[in-house]
Amino acid sequence: MGGGADSNGITAGGRPTSRDVARLAGVSHTAVSFVFNGRAEGNLSPATQERIRQAAARLGYRPDPVARGLRRRRTAVIGLVTDEIASSPFAGRLLRGAMETAWASDHLVITVDSGGDPAKEDAAVAELLDRRVDGIIYAAMSLRRVRVPEGLHRTHSVLANCLPEDDSLPAVIPAERAGGRTAARLLLQAGHRRLAVVGGQGDIASVERLRGFRDALRAEGVTVPKEWVVRTGGEITSGYEGAIRLLDGADPHRRPTGVFCYNDRVAAGTLHAVTRLGIAVPGELSVVGYDDQEHMAAFLTPALTTVALPHRAMGEAAARLLLDAIDTGRTPPATVRRLACPVVSRASVGPAPTP
Numbered sequence: 001m002g003g004g005a006d007s008n009g010i011t012a013g014g015r016p017t018s019r020d021v022a023r024l025a026g027v028s029h030t031a032v033s034f035v036f037n038g039r040a041e042g043n044l045s046p047a048t049q050e051r052i053r054q055a056a057a058r059l060g061y062r063p064d065p066v067a068r069g070l071r072r073r074r075t076a077v078i079g080l081v082t083d084e085i086a087s088s089p090f091a092g093r094l095l096r097g098a099m100e101t102a103w104a105s106d107h108l109v110i111t112v113d114s115g116g117d118p119a120k121e122d123a124a125v126a127e128l129l130d131r132r133v134d135g136i137i138y139a140a141m142s143l144r145r146v147r148v149p150e151g152l153h154r155t156h157s158v159l160a161n162c163l164p165e166d167d168s169l170p171a172v173i174p175a176e177r178a179g180g181r182t183a184a185r186l187l188l189q190a191g192h193r194r195l196a197v198v199g200g201q202g203d204i205a206s207v208e209r210l211r212g213f214r215d216a217l218r219a220e221g222v223t224v225p226k227e228w229v230v231r232t233g234g235e236i237t238s239g240y241e242g243a244i245r246l247l248d249g250a251d252p253h254r255r256p257t258g259v260f261c262y263n264d265r266v267a268a269g270t271l272h273a274v275t276r277l278g279i280a281v282p283g284e285l286s287v288v289g290y291d292d293q294e295h296m297a298a299f300l301t302p303a304l305t306t307v308a309l310p311h312r313a314m315g316e317a318a319a320r321l322l323l324d325a326i327d328t329g330r331t332p333p334a335t336v337r338r339l340a341c342p343v344v345s346r347a348s349v350g351p352a353p354t355p
Helices: 018-025 029-036 046-059 065-072 091-104 118-130 176-189 204-219 236-247 264-277 311-328
Strands: 077-082 108-113 135-139 156-160 171-174 195-198 258-261 286-291 305-308 336-339
Touching (some): 018 046, 029 046, 091 108, 091 311, 108 118, 118 135, 156 311, 171 311, 176 258, 176 286, 195 204, 195 236, 236 258, 236 264, 258 264, 264 286
Parallel strands (some): 077 108, 077 135, 156 171, 195 258, 286 305
């Protein structure tokens, strides 16, 4: 007996094939190959491409990654090595962005958490190279300069949320200075001129955010007094201590009317402090955070207006950059791509109080 096709156009034997898709769409097998190998543009009309995709969806067809990898000498797998996935509230966003972008290009992602141990990072990269991954993303959970793990230069590699110490690899990071300008403009547009900064230390992010904040103020002829820049760290206690130092006992007519916090944890501590001091937010004081930390910013009282770190977008952009390098076979230039940090407006910013 011959192996015919069932009512859905699937060849007897089970799993739908590209020939089944071609039969259902009424096109050649080569046309189907063009669509699923990324060569359709210029070879097939948009209408034909759509007909092929609809036929594939109806049949539940997906290209065989193993067979395709053998043809292309690829594995359709990329590695993602990170310093501290488990302890970061943002790891999920970055991972989801990278994984979904890779999946859309029929790639899987293998993730390895090194715990910040350089020896483990080198071993993880070596293991991924032994498994012949098509490329590697190295991600840090806080913006900093990093030692490039051994082996990253032996394959296509991209950094996410960090910069290489030797400037040897492409990197995708937040536009921190622009984010600081965004925070300042938010407060300036609400009429605030007495502005302070709480939290942070000497890390790249805090330096760049403060620089951008001052850029925007300088353009409006506004300065932040030295004593109103309170560098206390990045935790909730840091925000509490900084706000108490800044506001406790201060003349209501001379104290700041707006505070830019290094991150949302600092903002949470600041809100706790001003509640204790009996200062109304946003009636007497407006507060801006940074990060848009999941399960925190939206649930503070009042809900926190903040500048969002683009963790998901960083994962997506790093994966796209890597996949483009894999597809073209060309190593991307060792440039830095900075992604916008958008405002998330909630309830902690209001008009400046009248004198």
